[in-house]
Amino acid sequence: MRRLERKYGPALAVVGVHSPKFLNEKDTESVRHAILRLSVGHPVVNDRDFRVWRAYAVRAWPTLMFIDPEGKVIGKHEGEFPPEPFDRLIGEMVREFDDRGRLDRRPLDFSPERPSGPTPLMFPGKLLADEAGGRLIISDTGHHRIVVADLNGTVRQILGRGLAGLEDGPADAARFYQPQGLALDGETLYVADTENHAIRAIDLARGNVTTLAGTGEQLMGERIGGPPLESRLSSPWDLTLVGGTLYVAMAGTHQLWSMRPGTSRIGPHTGNGREALVDGPLAEASMNQPSGLSNDGGLLYVADSEASAIRMVDPKPGGAIRTIVGEGLFEFGDRDGAGPANVRLQHPLGLTWHDGRLYVADTYNHKIKRLDPRTAECRTFLGSGEPGHHDGPGVAARFSEPSGLTVAAGRLYVADTNNHAIRVADLDGGAVTTLKLSGLEPPPPA
Numbered sequence: 001m002r003r004l005e006r007k008y009g010p011a012l013a014v015v016g017v018h019s020p021k022f023l024n025e026k027d028t029e030s031v032r033h034a035i036l037r038l039s040v041g042h043p044v045v046n047d048r049d050f051r052v053w054r055a056y057a058v059r060a061w062p063t064l065m066f067i068d069p070e071g072k073v074i075g076k077h078e079g080e081f082p083p084e085p086f087d088r089l090i091g092e093m094v095r096e097f098d099d100r101g102r103l104d105r106r107p108l109d110f111s112p113e114r115p116s117g118p119t120p121l122m123f124p125g126k127l128l129a130d131e132a133g134g135r136l137i138i139s140d141t142g143h144h145r146i147v148v149a150d151l152n153g154t155v156r157q158i159l160g161r162g163l164a165g166l167e168d169g170p171a172d173a174a175r176f177y178q179p180q181g182l183a184l185d186g187e188t189l190y191v192a193d194t195e196n197h198a199i200r201a202i203d204l205a206r207g208n209v210t211t212l213a214g215t216g217e218q219l220m221g222e223r224i225g226g227p228p229l230e231s232r233l234s235s236p237w238d239l240t241l242v243g244g245t246l247y248v249a250m251a252g253t254h255q256l257w258s259m260r261p262g263t264s265r266i267g268p269h270t271g272n273g274r275e276a277l278v279d280g281p282l283a284e285a286s287m288n289q290p291s292g293l294s295n296d297g298g299l300l301y302v303a304d305s306e307a308s309a310i311r312m313v314d315p316k317p318g319g320a321i322r323t324i325v326g327e328g329l330f331e332f333g334d335r336d337g338a339g340p341a342n343v344r345l346q347h348p349l350g351l352t353w354h355d356g357r358l359y360v361a362d363t364y365n366h367k368i369k370r371l372d373p374r375t376a377e378c379r380t381f382l383g384s385g386e387p388g389h390h391d392g393p394g395v396a397a398r399f400s401e402p403s404g405l406t407v408a409a410g411r412l413y414v415a416d417t418n419n420h421a422i423r424v425a426d427l428d429g430g431a432v433t434t435l436k437l438s439g440l441e442p443p444p445p446a
Contacts, residue, residue, distance in 0.1 A: 003083055004090060005041060010107040011094045016044035019053040021061070022332060022347050024364035024401075029387070033401065033418045036115045037123045037142060039164075039178075043110045066093070069102045082220045115142070117420025118389065120440045124415040124422065126192075126238060126350065128182040129408030136413060137189065138422065139179045139404070143443050146179060146191060146202065151408055153422075155439035159189075159202055159209065162443025166196045166216045174209035176200065180404075181238030181293065183246060190246060190261070192236040199228075199236060199248065201261070213259060213266045223253050225267020233257070233266075238350070240293040240300065242315060247300060249290040256290060256302070256313065270313055270321055277307045277328050285321045287311070288329060292350040292404075294358070301351055301358055301373065308332035308345040310360060312373060324376050334365045334385060338377040345369070345378075349403035350415070354427075359412060361402045368402060368414060368425070382414075382425055382432060389419045394430025399423065 005014055018034075020026045026048040035044055047053055056065055059078065066075035066089075075089070097103045115122060122142030129136050129151065138147040145160030157171065165175030179200075181192035189202040190212065198214030213228035218235070225231050234252025241247070247269065248257040255271035269282065276286035290311075292303030300313040302321075309326020313319065325343040333344030350361035351371075358371040359381065367383035381394060388398035404415030407427070413435070414423040422435040 002041065004087060007087070008090060008094060010105040011098075011103060012090060013108055014042040015108075016040065016042060017047050017052045018044050019047040019050050019058070019061075021330075022364050024346060024366075027387075030401070030418075032112075033115075035112055037417070040112075041110070043108060068093070069097050069104060080220065115420060118434055119421050119437050120442045121147070121420045121422070121437070122442070123417050123420060124404070125178075125180040125194075125417060126182055126404035127406050127413055127415045127422065128184060129406040129413055130184055131408040136406075136408070136422075137182055137184070138415070139182060139191070141178050141180060141194075141417075142420075144176045144178060145443065146176070146182075146189070147437070147440060148204070149437060149440075151411075153435045153437045155437060157204070157207065158440070159207065164195070166193070166198065166211070168200075168210050169208065171202075171207035171209065181236070181240075181249065183239035183241045185241055185261075188261075190239050190241070192239050192248065194235055194237055197233040197235065197252075199233070199239070199246070199259075199266075212261060219253065223255065223268055223273045225257065225265060227264055228259060228266045231266055237291040238293040238303075240295045242295045242298065242300065245315070247293060247295075247315065249293045249302065251289045251291050251305070254287045254289060256287070256293075256300070258315075269315065275306065275329070277304070277309060277323060277326065279311075279320065279322050281318075281320050282313070282315075287321075292348065292361070294351050294353045296353045301353055303348045303351045303360065305347050305349055305363075308347055310345070310348065310351065310358065310371060310373075324373055325371065325378055332364075334362070334367070336369070336379045338375055340376065343376065343378040350405050352405040352407055352412075354407040354412075359405050359407070361405050361414070363401050363403050363417075366399045366401065368399070368405070368412070382412075382430060387418070389416070389421065389434075391423075391432050391434055394425065394432060397423075397425075397432035 064077040125141035126139045148157040164177045167175040177195035183190040191200040199212045201212045214233040219232035237251040238249040258269035259266035271287040278286035288306035291305040302311040335344035346364035349363040370381040371378040387400045390398035400418035412425045
């Protein structure tokens with residue numbers, strides 16, 4: 001869509017209609033955050049009661065409606081789309097209505113305000129603690145860069161120029177595009193460069209960035225993989241390393257992919273690409289926009305976001321995937337308990353394994369929950385459930401759509417995304433504070 005908007009400019013007026021699935025998505029302030037976080041360049045209607053959805057007989061997310069300059073619907077498309085056919089179609093429409101003198105090229109007046117928060121971050125998505133090295137690595141997603149600090153917030157490195165793009169090279173020249181998940185192997189940092197549909201590798205000792213996998217174009221066809229630099233990816237959202245294998249939460253294809261860095265192939269590992277909650281053998285199971293990954297040294301744990309589920313994967317040949325909590329695409333809420341039928345989450349985006357338990361970023365509930373993967377008991381650990389920014393005792397603290405977690409030195413670090421902050425909680429007492437980042441400034445304007 002961005003490509004088409006750039007090409008046709010004011011000849012193409014795009015208006016987004018947000019018809020929410022999740023309860024949190026009905027809130028206009030949440031929609032505003034999403035518009036800013038995703039750099040949406042057109043106005044969006046919050047269709048919280050599905051009035052527009054019903055008026056246009058919409059049946060699926062996403063749906064494109066083509067409306068001519070006189071207000072008549074002249075076309076409809078359901079589902080994801082490759083840009084090329086629509087480029088030709090819109091080009092024909094523009095020429096036709098230009099020839100008839102019916103095209104109004106006055107631009108829509110849409111200038112969203114820039115977000116601001118208590119730190120120089122913008123919508124941090126994921127983070128990774130390296131306790132042995134005393135490092136906290138942050139995906140400063142909205143600023144298209146990676147920040148490396150010590151565990152107390154003193155910044156050591158800034159990786160990336162701070163402008164969206166796909167460029168390798170030295171840290172001050174390289175470009176990312178809304179990076180998310182991180183994985184560390186010695187001094188090599190792997191980055192899920194989400195909007196570039198790529199996996200990047202950073203030599204932290206030298207500050208040099210290279211592309212490990214992906215072409216920069218989104219995968220729209222067969223999900224078969226191949227040589228890493230020749231294979232298209234689709235919204236890689238998180239990463240984890242087990243036994244020298246890099247696992248990728250490929251949110252856009254509803255799968256986990258895998259590769260061994262330095263080898264000649266990347267491809268599907270778990271999931272058949274169908275969006276559903278189906279357990280079983282790795283190649284036969286189905287997933288739902290997996291967006292968070294962690295491991296206990298052997299098993300993988302997945303935040304299967306669209307199903308509001310947490311899954312467990314045995315990655316070995318002949319392994320399988322099993323759901324710990326969650327029951328399906330439309331089974332969500334905020335309920336503590338034990339077992340799939342008694343626990344409800346709402347679009348969790350992140351999780352981390354520590355000392356036999358999982359800490360889950362229950363994103364749309366604005367909470368952090370603690371889950372025992374053996375018993376499936378899940379309880380609120382941090383957060384009142386009301387969006388906001390408030391430090392203090394665990395269940396009195398407030399977060400705003402937290403989406404990344406990591407643990408080091410007895411502390412849980414939280415990427416508190418819509419608050420543009422990193423929060424820190426003591427694992428024993430649960431008291432929450434906001435991490436002060438010293439030595440960090442926003443990137444200069446383009």
